[in-house]
Structure formats: structure tokens, C-alpha cells
Amino acid sequence: IVLSLALSGDSEEPPAIKVEIGPRYYVEDDLGVRELLGDLSCQLSLDSTHYERLLDLISEGALVKGSMLYHDVVGIGCDASEVPRLTAYLRPNLRRYHLEQDG
Numbered sequence: 001i002v003l004s005l006a007l008s009g010d011s012e013e014p015p016a017i018k019v020e021i022g023p024r025y026y027v028e029d030d031l032g033v034r035e036l037l038g039d040l041s042c043q044l045s046l047d048s049t050h051y052e053r054l055l056d057l058i059s060e061g062a063l064v065k066g067s068m069l070y071h072d073v074v075g076i077g078c079d080a081s082e083v084p085r086l087t088a089y090l091r092p093n094l095r096r097y098h099l100e101q102d103g
Contacts, residue, residue, distance in 0.1 A: 018077030030063045033071040044084040051088055058092040
């Protein structure tokens with residue numbers, strides 16, 4: 001678990017704050033993370049389109065039940081103006097691209 005603060009030069013401005021945790025501690029697989037982030041995005045009125053597109057791209061649209069291959073860390077927090085934020089750190093399979101170039 002990581003708690004991060006983004007400090008500014010203005011002591012009157014509240015810091016942005018975020019809690020980040022590896023999703024393997026609270027969901028079973030990439031499919032569960034995708035569902036969780038979709039639900040949270042709706043609840044917080046955030047647009048998850050870019051996340052969905054990137055996840056589809058790096059997973060080639062083939063997430064496997066019971067497998068956590070693409071999500072590394074998920075964060076939830078708010079910026080200094082208290083606007084909610086979701087963060088997803090994704091793990092692309094770079095080995096696959098390296099092997100394709102060598103083959």
C-alpha cells in the first residue's frame with residue numbers, strides 16, 4: 001500500500017492525495033480489476049474510455065479468468081481541488097514484442 005501526496009508551493013492549498021494498492025490483494029484477476037474500475041468510474045463520474053482502450057490494446061482483448069497479467073497497481077484519490085482521480089498502472093507484455101522482432 002502506498003499513500004502519496006502532491007505538495008505545492010502554496011501552503012494554503014490542500015495537497016492532492018492518493019492511495020495505491022496492488023489489485024491482487026482485493027480482486028481475483030484482470031477481469032475483476034476492469035469491472036471494479038468501471039464501477040468506480042461510474043460512481044465518481046469519470047470517463048474510463050482511455051483505460052479500456054489501452055487495456056484492450058495491451059491484452060489484445062483476451063483477459064483470462066483467474067489471471068493477473070496486466071494490472072500492477074490501482075490508485076484512488078483526489079487532486080488539490082478535491083476532484084476524484086483513478087489511476088491504473090498497467091504491465092504490457094514487452095517480452096512478446098521483443099520475441100516477435102527476433103523471430
